[in-house]
Amino acid sequence: MARCIKCNNELKPGNEFCSKCGTANKQIVKSTPGFSCPGCGANIPEGIINCTNCGRPVPQTISSIQTQSIACPSCGAYNYPDTSYCMSCGRPMPTVAEIQKQQIYSARPVRKSKNALIFSGVAVVLIITLIVGLWKPGYIWQWIDNDRIVRTEKNIVENKGKNNKENSGSNANADSNQDVSVLSEEWMSEYLSTDPGTNPAPMPISGTKTFKATPTDGLTISASENALDKEREFTAEKISDDKIMNITEQYVDANWLLLGGFKVNGGMNSDERMPGLINVEMDLSKLDIDQELWEFAQAIRIGDDGSVSLLPSKVNGSVLSCQTSQNSIIGAIIIGLAAGTGVQHLIERGHEGLDSLYMGIKFHHIVYKGENASYDVYWPETLLSAELKQYSEKIATIMEKYGLNPNGSLNFAAIQATKDFKSGYEMMGYLNGIKKALYSDPDYVELARKMKDVDWSQANYWPAEVVQTTRALGLADTYLFGVRGFDTPGYNVDIVVLDKWPEGHGKETLGISMNLYTYRPFIHINAGNKTKMPHSATGKGTVATSNLILTITHELFHVVQSRAVTFDSDEFTMFWEAMAVSLEKEAFDYFSSEAGGKVIDPTQTTVLTDRNYFEYLYSRSLLEPSLWNNNGDNKEYLRNHGYIASHWIDFLRDRYYAGNPNDFIASLLKRFSLSSRVSGDIFNLMLRQQTANSTDPSFGQPYSKDFIAFCQKNYNAMYSRIQYTTPKIEDIKLDADNPMAEINIKWQPLSIAFQDFRIDSKGADGKPVEYRLAVKGKLPWDNYFITRNFVDGSKTTTVDFDKEIFMLPVSTSGLITLMEIQAQIEEVTADEQSATYQVYLLRQPEEPxxxxxxxxxxxxxxxxxxxxxxxxxxxxxxxxxxxxxxxxxxxxxxxxxxxxxxxxxxxxxxxxxxxxxxxxxxxxxxxxxxxxxxxxxxxxxxxxxxxxxxxxxxxxxxxxxxxxxxxxxxxxx
The missing domain is CATH 2.60.40.10 (Immunoglobulins)
Incomplete structure (x- = not known):
């Protein structure tokens, strides 16, 4: 049987041109035992190494491969050791040297950045999984199944054999060759009713075992399975008194005092971290810390780069337990009770915009412990009322009694009290006496215990804005880390409640997360917002409390996301927002339900983030800014693009995770944290791997089909934003004087484009007269997933992708809308990135x-x-x-x-x-x-x-x- 040399379509005897693609077939390849070329579909006799039509490598039988063969990590076909691209599927092949070097596992590469923030030292991943996840196809796949995206078998049969005599005017065959529209309800209901075949790719893991060790007396380190990137040896040493006093001087504006600790070393560089958290248990008695201080001790991490983070910790007797993932000093501190944190300390931690607003103003600092994580909550003393300041005055009196200056930070008071001593040993000896006396004072201890009691503090001490913030924080903590199961940050997140709002934060913004990708991310809350911030400690169920709950949930999730990466990139912004806005809606549904305590009124949808920005998808690839042309790729632009991408997250969740919707974003974020992020389409790659991770040569099909269905579902919302484009998309007018328009189309995978045609076909009496539009110009890309859809009221017609000329049905409408959907995922060379076609207006001819x-x-x-x-x-x-x-x-x-x-x-x-x-x-x-x-x-x-x-x-x-x-x-x- 003869087949087309281009598309492999069966040819009838005597045909010189393929009826499917139109290619001339003067040299017909007869079907013989062998293989079809994975690139062009031509039949290749057995024994041929390269396709005689397109030159690509072709698959071989196992017997013809050498014994040192390498299995393709994508399709499993055997290849020669020196093969660069798989002879079966065309994807890149690993070299023998790479396989010998990496063996089964490959450590995640360390990424360097100019800011030297925090870098990758995460999981070792299975090399085969890594290759499958990151490689792109070596060419555009042309072997695509013939389903109803483009046409139906019935329509194809109807069109065969038509001749002139069967066509008797426009009424006779106006719709005879129209394809089933990819925007039609028929196609969508059929496609979405089928089982999507959810098949997430395996998560890369390191394979390390659980362990527990005691590197020095008083310190125990342990980790769960896969928490380490590889087997490591840990060492630790107790820090000296001199080192403690040096740290006290270095962080003089901090309202905490270091009691003791250990320098822990896991053999990592300062810019590396583990994929999981390491459990640390310190025996405070072995650090010579007085028993009176144990119940008030908190854990702190001081990194090699000088970064400081308080760690979620618990005290059980003399044992203080916490977690970390880096080389660092792990110590025990006590926190001052008075407003003693200087604004400079917050500025040093990256809190922008506070220097001019709060110069000379002290901040209160408390550790708020949620059900799953801990938070450092700060607020300026300007928020305290005269009634609340009575407790600060009591604390100041007691501190002065023991020789500590209450007008600054606890570290500052310690430095002043020991200024006459020369050695750290002498300074620590003197301070230990003061600390023991202070925490033996019943009045001070009573106040310290009350301030640790959240209920008492909310009722008696904290300002109303802080009370509402901590309540919302508790709800967000329970939802994110309890209900949804996200990994906790592993450190105390700074939450700063401000009555003066930095100009750069946005005037109407209620909350903002900043300094991400580091170990000091923080959240600012705008307590000065008159409408969005609740100003009553007892307020519940209001728009303001709902707004605050969702804002903190949204921003805290950004902090959770930041732990999934170890270097900064503006392009992360849109992916972060896509997940966060989608999760925000899920949180809204939860908090307005019985399970969530109905703390949000389900009718208060105005508190949700506005994500109706579909114009940011016009002619721009979904989640791939590297493919955008002439865009303002600033953070605001990327953020708005992320808002519309959240609809895509919703669509995939509902399609593939209908039975367990809470698993989708959590699994997606976990997968992203374990990826190397070297691929240009990393975000779409993660989504493909987490949904229908098809491994056959047409692996892109489910994702592309899903995108088409997504566009169909959101057509009205997408089209409604045409007026907001910049530059504005001008209408094309077709009439008797201008009956033709030329349309330019750019190759933009996973994008949409709209164009309105204003049709003037009225007769002399001003009434509408029938017309037809003809589309001329076959696109140069042989891709089923690039569709041109003409919408006429409730009817949509899809242009057959492989026809040079295509006729739309008869119409009298004054408006026809063109919606181009590019659902392909491949990229092309620069000289293939644009094409043109024409649209003609065929009006009613006058009488002869x-x-x-x-x-x-x-x-x-x-x-x-x-x-x-x-x-x-x-x-x-x-x-x-x-x-x-x-x-x-x-x-x-x-x-x-x-x-x-x-x-x-x-x-x-x-x-x-x-x-x-x-x-x-x-x-x-x-x-x-x-x-x-x-x-x-x-x-x-x-x-x-x-x-x-x-x-x-x-x-x-x-x-x-x-x-x-x-x-x-x-x-x-």
């Missing part, structure tokens, strides 16, 4: 002139509806109704010459059925014709009808005509 000249019917056609008819038209048909009502057709080429048709060919054979009154009654109209490459014909709208009675003969008409065409052998259908 009809006369009788002796034995001939003479017809003079009207002018064409297209100024240059040969650009699109093949000619026209004359439809004649003769005596007795019989219809006759006559075909003409592109010419306006008179046509003479013998009356004998039109006269009915049985004249007895024609009355004398009907003997010379004739009507005629024309339809403009386009002959298709497959031999069929398409027609414009039916023309106006001209009528001739027996009272008008040719000799009654004055004048002569020089252009006469004699017609013979005229036959009726």
């Amino acid at each position: 002139t009809i006369e009788i000249d002796e034995d001939y019917l003479v017809i003079t056609p009207p002018d064409w509806s297209i100024p240059d008819p040969r650009d699109i038209l093949s000619g026209y048909d004359i439809i004649i109704t003769g005596p007795g009502g019989a219809e006759y057709r006559h075909r003409e080429e592109v010419s306006l010459a008179e046509v003479e048709i013998p009356l004998k060919d039109i006269k009915p054979k049985d004249k007895s059925k024609v009355s004398e009154d009907e003997e010379d009654e004739y009507t005629a109209y024309i339809v403009e014709r386009i002959d298709m490459p497959d031999g069929s014909s398409e027609y414009g709208p039916n023309g106006k009808v001209a009528k001739l009675g027996d009272e008008l003969r040719f000799e009654d008409v004055i004048g002569q005509y020089d252009m006469v065409q004699n017609v013979s052998n005229f036959q009726t259908p």
Whole structure:
């Protein structure tokens, strides 16, 4: 059997051109035992290494491969050791050296950045999984199944064998070759009703075992399975008194005091961290810390780079337990009770915009412990009322009693108290005495215990804005880390409640997360916002409390996301927002339900982030800014693009995780944290791997089909944003004077584009007249997933991707909207990134002139509806109704010459059925014709009808005509 050398379509005997793709097949390859080329589909006899048509490597039988063969990590086919691309699927192959070097596991590479923030030291991943996850196809896949995205088998059969005689005007076959629209309800219901075959790719893991060790007396380190990137040896040493005092001086504005600790080393560089958290247990008695201080101790991490983070910790007797993932000093501290944190300390931690607003103002600092994580909550003393300040005054009196200055930080007070001592040993000895006396004072201890009690503090000490913030924080903590199961940050997150709002944060913003990708991310809350911030400690169920709950949930999730990466990139912004806004809606549904305590009124949807920004998807690839053209890729632009991408997250969740929707974003974030992020389409790659991770050569199909269904579902929302584009998308006007428009299309995977056509086809009476649009120009990309869809009211027609000319149905509408959907995922070279095609308006032709000249019917056609008819038209048909009502057709080429048709060919054979009154009654109209490459014909709208009675003969008409065409052998259908 002969097959097309380009698309592998079966060819009928004698065919020189493929009926599917139109390729000339002068050299036909007969089907013989062998393989089909994975690139072009041509049949390749067994033993051939490279395709004789396109030159790509072709698959081989196992017996023909050398014994040192390498299995393709994508499709499993065997390849020669020196093969660069798989001979079966075309994806890149690992070299022998790479496999020998990496063996089974490969450590995650350390990424360097100019800011030297925090870098990758995360999981060792399975090398095969890594290759499958990050490699792109070596070429654009052309082996795609023939499903209903483009056409139906029924429609294909109907179109075969059509000829001129079967086409009798626009009404006869206007819809006969229309494909099932990819925007139609029929296609969507059929596609979405099928099982999507959820098949997430395996998560890369390190494979390390659980361990527990005691590197030094008083310190125990342990980790769960896969928490380490590889087997490591940990060492630790107790920090000296001199080191403690150096740290005290270094962080003089911090309102905490270091009691003791250990320097822990896991053999990592300062810019590395573990994929999981390491458990640390410190025996405070081994650090010579007085028992009076144990219950008030908190854990702190001081990194090699000077970064400081308080760690979630618990005290059980003398043991203080916490977690970390880096080399660092792990110590125990006590926190001052008074407002002693200097603004400079917050500025050093990255809190922007506070220096000018809070110069000279002290901040209160408390550790708020949620059910799952801990938070350092700060607020300025300016938020305290006179009534609340009474507790600060009591604390100041007690501190002065023991020689500590209450007007600054606890570290500052310690430095002042020991300024006359020279050695750290002497300083620590003196301070230990003061600390023991202070925490033996019953009044001070009573206040310290009360301030640790959240209920007491919310009722008696904290400002109303802090009370509401901590309540919302507790709800967000329970939802994110309890209900949803996200990994906790592993450190105390700074939450700063501000009554003065930095200008750079946005005037109406209620909350903002900043300093991400480091170990000091923080959240600012705008307590000064008059409308969005609740200012009553007892307020519940209001729009303001709902706003605060969702804001903190959203921003805290950004902090959770930041732990998934170890270097900064603006491009992360859109992916972060896509997940966060989607999760925000999920949180809204939870908090407004019985399970969530109904703390949010379900009718208060105005508190949700506005994500109706679909114009940011116009002509820009979804989640791939590297493919965008002429865009303002600033953070605001990326953020808004992320808002519309959240709809895509929702769609995939509902399609693939309908039974367990809470798992999708958590699994997606986990997968992202374990990826190397070197691929340009990393975000879409993660989504593909987490949904229908198909491993066959058409692996992109489910994702592309999903995108088309997504566009169908959101068509109205997408189209409604056409007015907000910059620059504005101007309407294209098609009328008698301008019946053609040229459309430019850019290769933009996973994008949409809209264009409105304003059609003026009204008749002389101002009423709508029928017309048809013809689309000319086959796109140069042989891709099923690039669709051109013309929307006419409730009806949508999809242009057949492999037709040079395509006709839309008859219409009278004044508005037709073109929606281009590019659902492909491949990239192309620079010289293949644009194409053009034309849209023609075929209006209703005027009536022809009809006369009788002796034995001939003479017809003079009207002018064409297209100024240059040969650009699109093949000619026209004359439809004649003769005596007795019989219809006759006559075909003409592109010419306006008179046509003479013998009356004998039109006269009915049985004249007895024609009355004398009907003997010379004739009507005629024309339809403009386009002959298709497959031999069929398409027609414009039916023309106006001209009528001739027996009272008008040719000799009654004055004048002569020089252009006469004699017609013979005229036959009726």
